[in-house]
Amino acid sequence: ATKMALRAGLRSKRGLTGVAVMRMQSPPVNSLNLELLTDICIALEKLEMDKSCRGLIITSNQPKVFSAGLDILEMYGKSPEHCGEFWKAVQEMWLKFYGSNLVTIAAINGSSPAGGCLMAMTCDYRIMADNPRYSIGLNETQLGIVAPFWFKDTLMNTVGHRTTEMALELGLLYSPAEALKIGMVDQLVPEDQVLTTATEAMTKWLAIPDHARQITKSMIRKPTIDKLMSNREDDVKNFVKFISKDSIQKSLGVYLEMLKKRKA
Numbered sequence: 604a605t606k607m608a609l610r611a612g613l614r615s616k617r618g619l620t621g622v623a624v625m626r627m628q629s630p631p632v633n634s635l636n637l638e639l640l641t642d643i644c645i646a647l648e649k650l651e652m653d654k655s656c657r658g659l660i661i662t663s664n665q666p667k668v669f670s671a672g673l674d675i676l677e678m679y680g681k682s683p684e685h686c687g688e689f690w691k692a693v694q695e696m697w698l699k700f701y702g703s704n705l706v707t708i709a710a711i712n713g714s715s716p717a718g719g720c721l722m723a724m725t726c727d728y729r730i731m732a733d734n735p736r737y738s739i740g741l742n743e744t745q746l747g748i749v750a751p752f753w754f755k756d757t758l759m760n761t762v763g764h765r766t767t768e769m770a771l772e773l774g775l776l777y778s779p780a781e782a783l784k785i786g787m788v789d790q791l792v793p794e795d796q797v798l799t800t801a802t803e804a805m806t807k808w809l810a811i812p813d814h815a816r817q818i819t820k821s822m823i824r825k826p827t828i829d830k831l832m833s834n835r836e837d838d839v840k841n842f843v844k845f846i847s848k849d850s851i852q853k854s855l856g857v858y859l860e861m862l863k864k865r866k867a
């Protein structure tokens with residue numbers, strides 16, 4: 604049986620029509636594997652074509668975690684062919700979200716490292732649960748891997764050049780308060796208010812005529828999107844070459860062990 608990885612539907616409560624809520628529910632931590640990435644892309648594609656849909660809120664159904672980022676098991680001990688397919692799906696998710704015509708809001712109700720942070724940063728607006736136990740950031744270097752240029756560009760477009768240098772080189776994970784301070788998220792609210800606040804924020808964004816907002820968004824994001832679009836195949840090749848190295852595989856193995864030990 605196929606597992607429903609997310610739910611997307613159009614809501615009409617409280618006068619808010621044309622807004623879909625996508626809830627990632629891939630236990631235990633919504634790590635972005637091929638299946639979840641594909642489901643998310645298909646759902647977004649359908650919403651994008653649905654003329655009655657103007658906005659999307661993405662959130663998590665898993666407790667304490669928005670998304671643990673890319674599923675390390677998709678990159679560890681896998682064939683180069685598999686790694687290539689996986690990376691294409693990661694690219695596709697980023698391209699679809701970063702270039703979406705919809706108003707996209709991330710309701711970050713838990714930790715959101717690496718690919719989870721990337722996904723949130725593709726949205727137009729980010730609301731995070733004000734819980735100091737949660738963290739968000741691009742921590743790739745801590746795993747011994749390198750965030751590719753389009754992860755870096757997304758971060759730089761969000762928080763600026765100097766903060767990106769520090770954040771990426773040190774692989775920093777920020778508390779919600781720190782993330783708000785550097786502009787990685789836009790608003791903090793108590794955990795039980797993340798979704799309602801996202802809905803309120805959506806009302807403000809939907810008050811702007813779609814065509815004006817969409818053209819403006821495209822004008823700002825297109826150069827970053829074009830950069831990946833014109834380098835997609837090389838980016839896949841670079842990823843496969845990099846991730847297949849013995850030293851990188853070893854780092855990933857050590858990191859996975861650390862995750863398991865930390866739990867024990």
Ligand SMILES: CCCCC/C=C\C/C=C\C/C=C/C(=O)SCCNC(=O)CCNC(=O)[C@H](O)C(C)(C)COP(=O)(O)OP(=O)(O)OC[C@H]1O[C@@H](n2cnc3c(N)ncnc32)[C@H](O)[C@@H]1OP(=O)(O)O
Nearest residue numbers: 634671672673674675676714716717718749751842862866
């Ligand atoms: C120069 C050329 C460059 C080319 C480009 C090359 C390379 C770039 C490649 C990739 C970029 C990578 C991006 C990524 O997203 S990598 C993923 C990074 N993610 C993390 O570091 C997060 C790790 N997880 C956590 O910190 C925690 O799990 C959590 C999210 C804070 C949640 O904590 P909690 O205590 O609630 O859960 P557990 O830690 O107990 O985890 C439960 C269970 O899940 C497993 N798990 C967690 N995260 C992942 C993951 N990302 N992938 C796979 N599995 C994961 C964890 O091991 C536990 O498993 P178990 O079997 O023990 O139950």
